[in-house]
Amino acid sequence: MIKKLLILVAWALVGVVVGLVLAMTGIAVFTDMTFGEFVRLLVSLNPGEVFAAALSGVAALIVAVPVLALVHETGHLVCGLLSGYRFVSFRIFSFTVIRDHGHLRVKRFAISGTGGQCLLAPPDVPDGRIPTVWYNLGGVLANVAVLLILLPFLWAVSDPFAEVFLTVFLLVDLFFILINGVPMRMGGIANDANNALMLRRDARSLGALAVQLRANALVQEGVRPRDMPLNWFETEGDIDYRNQLQVGVALMKAGRLIDLEQWDDAYWEHEMLYGHKEEIMPLYVREIECELLFLALVTGRMAQARELYGSDSLRSYIGNYRRIMSSKERLLFAVALFMEEDHGKAAGILDQVGSYRNDYLMQGEVKSDLAIMESLLANVKKRHG
Structure with a gap:
């Protein structure tokens, strides 16, 4: 029992440190306040206020990850539907919404290394001509939209704890934009920007994507x-x-x-x-x-x-x-x-x-x-x- 309590306390302290670091980084990125000014502001606060500010940062981190993952996958969904795709499933972490005989149902599914997935069936066009750019980049565009909408509020809020919360939230959003919008591979998995570029110049991969989307849609619908x-x-x-x-x-x-x-x-x-x-x-x-x-x-x-x-x-x-x-x-x-x-x-x-x-x-x-x-x-x- 004591060991578990010590572990819990240790993780709480880690969370406080993470909250402070994220807040400092975010303020440096999104405002004209320097690190030195931020440190002097912290010193002027009493320990309780410092701890509350750190908790605001941790709370923002906890809230931001699932909310921004939802925003990201919704961006894929909207841009995919606008490109002529058909809805198959929508997953955030392990919770998956599917269309089942005309009704929406929630099931559990997960893929290692992914926080979410929007699976759509491609439009009825030749495999080499399916639209992919908006489908792939829709998630990043949604995260960019959130950043642009919330950024002005950072200068409008006067409450320091709200400022810390919003700063960390925006920093996490910026992280989503970078890891999905800058072409790269993580754990061998190509991100959205990498896929968008590859599919524009590689007809074979475009055909492979079409086959997988069609096959996965059929498997979810019960076809062996x-x-x-x-x-x-x-x-x-x-x-x-x-x-x-x-x-x-x-x-x-x-x-x-x-x-x-x-x-x-x-x-x-x-x-x-x-x-x-x-x-x-x-x-x-x-x-x-x-x-x-x-x-x-x-x-x-x-x-x-x-x-x-x-x-x-x-x-x-x-x-x-x-x-x-x-x-x-x-x-x-x-x-x-x-x-x-x-x-x-x-x-x-x-x-x-x-x-x-x-x-x-x-x-x-x-x-x-x-x-x-x-x-x-x-x-x-x-x-x-």
């Missing part, structure tokens, strides 16, 4: 990968494994083979992708490892399966996403069925996924996973009489 046209996922030439859009299509093609239960073909497709893991962004590498583990189990490559499942980081990844991605439950089902040879445990996982099937975001995926698990369990029972 095996029922999508094969020619969507066939590409000419070598894959640029540092290009997340091209790798994404290759993963969809390999995933379609899993849904078709073409185990050996699916295994070699994933093995080929895994051979380029140093070039592929970490999130996709994790997904490849998961499916490679599943396919190693299904095809009897137990040594490889034990090696992959022996990774603490991979087991942690599976555990973190099993409640929101049915494919992770399918993987644990295969571990129970083939590695642990516990048919009862495998059947329990199958029943659990079936009972929660409507809660999953990717309805086409859960249909596929349930069918695969039922098929595998039936085959094992048949072999064992």
